[in-house]
Amino acid sequence: MEVTNRVEPGTNVVIVKNLYVSIDPYQVNRMKSFSSSQSATKNAVGVNPGEGIDAHGVGKVVASGNTEFEKGDLIVGLISWGDYTVVKPGVLLRKFDPLGLPLSYQVGILGFSGLTAYAGLFDICKPKKGEKVFVSAASGSVGNLVGQYAKLFGCYVVGSAGNNEKVALLKEKLGFDDAFNYKEETDLKATLKRYFPDGIDIYFDNVGAEMLDAAVANMKAFGRVAACGVISEYTDVRKRAAPNMLDVVYKRIKIEGFLVVDYMNVYQDFLRTTCDHLRNGEIQALEDISNGVESIPSAFAGLFCGDNIGKKIVQIAQE
Amino acid sequence: MEVTNRVEPGTNVVIVKNLYVSIDPYQVNRMKSFSSSQSATKNAVGVNPGEGIDAHGVGKVVASGNTEFEKGDLIVGLISWGDYTVVKPGVLLRKFDPLGLPLSYQVGILGFSGLTAYAGLFDICKPKKGEKVFVSAASGSVGNLVGQYAKLFGCYVVGSAGNNEKVALLKEKLGFDDAFNYKEETDLKATLKRYFPDGIDIYFDNVGAEMLDAAVANMKAFGRVAACGVISEYTDVRKRAAPNMLDVVYKRIKIEGFLVVDYMNVYQDFLRTTCDHLRNGEIQALEDISNGVESIPSAFAGLFCGDNIGKKIVQIAQE
Incomplete structure (x- = not known):
């Protein structure tokens, strides 16, 4: 044509x-x-x-x-x-x-995926250095960047993914402190307890359902959940799982949904920071x-x- | 003795x-x-x-x-x-x-119940004048005060309670804009749609379970949920219900648990304000x-x- x-x-x-x-x-x-x-x-x-x-x-x-x-x-x-x-x-x-x-x-990294990771991590979760961060769908478009930003910021980061190739990549190429294949786990609450024996400060949720429930059960006091997406529920609403609200109350957990379109005001900031990281080889696309x-x-x-x-x-x- | x-x-x-x-x-x-x-x-x-x-x-x-x-x-x-x-x-x-x-x-009103209502409404929910507020267990120790504070602040307030005597009291004595008996309702999502045709800005949750699910379904964009208690789940965990996380994401809903013990720093503020309201007859104990x-x-x-x-x-x- x-x-x-x-x-x-x-x-x-x-x-x-x-x-x-x-x-x-x-x-x-x-x-x-x-x-x-x-x-x-x-x-x-x-x-x-x-x-x-x-x-x-x-x-x-x-x-x-x-x-x-x-x-x-x-x-x-x-x-x-x-x-x-x-x-x-x-x-x-x-x-x-x-x-x-x-x-x-x-x-991708300089578009909405990157801005979603950046705004969700820094604005919704407000990390502090040394905090423990869990990211689901961690080899996905947003998750991999959440983990990389959190590592650069000074957090301890564990990701979940759906096969061993992804898990290896998270640990070996992207610098995650640890990662696991959720499909090989039978009790996600116990799994997260193993990776975070002292609890999770921040959960960046890309999947919803049972993983959200398990993360809430393992959160520390004043833990924060960025609800970015719930891919496991998009195609099957039966997968919905209720987090224990007793945990939410007693541990003062905050669960907050967000959309990247609300963060265009930080785009220039994000772009400058991310381009710098890319040029310095501190972040991988x-x-x-x-x-x-x-x-x-x-x-x-x-x-x-x-x-x-x-x-x-x-x-x-x-x- | x-x-x-x-x-x-x-x-x-x-x-x-x-x-x-x-x-x-x-x-x-x-x-x-x-x-x-x-x-x-x-x-x-x-x-x-x-x-x-x-x-x-x-x-x-x-x-x-x-x-x-x-x-x-x-x-x-x-x-x-x-x-x-x-x-x-x-x-x-x-x-x-x-x-x-x-x-x-x-x-009660000058103790932890009052401070819970005050801190939860003003600090967690950050109301704006004219916003639409829903309170469950609205004739309870905390709920009745949340409604009264919200009305004094200039919000539109609807409460739910478990019998018609309580509903009448909320509307006639405590100045709620409206109230309903949840035990007479069969579809709480439809009920809340009836009371909030344009949606809920703030939900002060004292009960959890199905009511939380229904409130989230009826929330406006940027709605806030103060998770104060989940009395319906304290004695029966089977009542847990999962809010639709797709709503949480797309409507940027914040669900936040809190405990009154974290708010002792606002106690003097709260005490002065509440005593003034009591003396002026603007609030009922x-x-x-x-x-x-x-x-x-x-x-x-x-x-x-x-x-x-x-x-x-x-x-x-x-x-």
Whole structure:
């Protein structure tokens, strides 16, 4: 397909060649129609059968009727699951400077995944040096960065993941103090007691369900839980498990949900800090990149089986 | 029984004639032996069969070997479920000035019940004028005060209680905007939707279980839950219900447990404010007083059946 500058000036429409698209679990909530999800997902407009799906991604402007963008600009914003995006006025889109780093970083470590980890850890959990941090889905897009930030900050960090390859990577490549394969454990409360004999100060929750229950049971007084996502419950509400509220009361535990969209005010801070860490080799970008627009559906479905290691991204085209 | 000044000076022992004793649900957690409760109740030493039970109460010093107290002093502190208390050194005890108010207020509205309501509402929930507040166990010792403080602060307040007499009292005597009998409702999510068509900003949770689940389902974005107690779960862990963590994430809900012992630094503030409200007739002290030490066991057991209306107190003796 050849795309030329066929956009009328003043229409404000921008045509983007899609390069990288972010593959995120939350999209499944946009596809549901049950009422709780409807009300809960006001922040992410529903996706209906037959409609195109949009997602955070990186692209290059090939035609523009908007004076803010010109052909050749690299942009990050809402693009479609497809080869090109016709971006209408009002849709989130911004130019960026890759700063010498791979373009894919814009949808992972320097994008919403990174900002989610950064804001959730520092703003919601307010760590202190030496505190004990537990991260679930620790080799996922957000979890791996939570662990790396927490280590750099001076915390003791243990992660859980779903296979031994991921566990080895957390310990050997990403510097986690320890990690375990939750699929090999039969009693998560006992497991966490083994890894945190003196209790957990901070639990960064990406999975919900039984792991949340087990973490609350093992928390110290004044423990904090950042409720970032509940991937195990997205596709099976029967997995919900009730944390013991008696523990929440007596141990003064705080469980707080958050969304990255509320933290755009710390984006510049986050970007500067993270770029510095990347340049100094203090933080690793853990990416899992598939190729071609046709790989998007399987990449998306694979999130719910734990197929990905790190941030799942599909590269749609070369720059 | 005659008690005279038989305490040797310098022993620091104080003998107190017990006047009023506070009857509190949390004591049941001190009587349990299962492991979760053991770890959870580090702040309240366990009670073992055969041992005396201590509780917050008001008394009068009849003999003192401690230079800080003398015969005739009114004191508030940990006293025994009995006629007299031998207070050993190191046990919480302080003299107080009743300020012209009933002595019983010291264990209710001007004691830990009042401070719990005050700290939980203002410090944990941080209300804004006009916000919508839901309180469960709203005719209980803490709940009735949460509602009254919230109304005085300028919030819209709805309470739940377990019979129609309590519901009428909340609306007619305590100034709640609305109230309902939860025992007459079959679908608490639908009930709360009816009372809060635009959602709940603050839920002050005294009961846990299904009501917590229903409140979370009906909360607005950035809603706050003060987890004060979970009386429905104290005696039946099967009642635990899991709030939908998807709601917690997407609506950025904060659920926070707290204990009144952490708020002694605001006690003077609280006392001044509450005494002013009492003198101006802006707040009512809702007390449910039984007489005689022999009424303590039934008063305590009655808490778990909802027998009490307001703060449950036993008057052990006349001053």
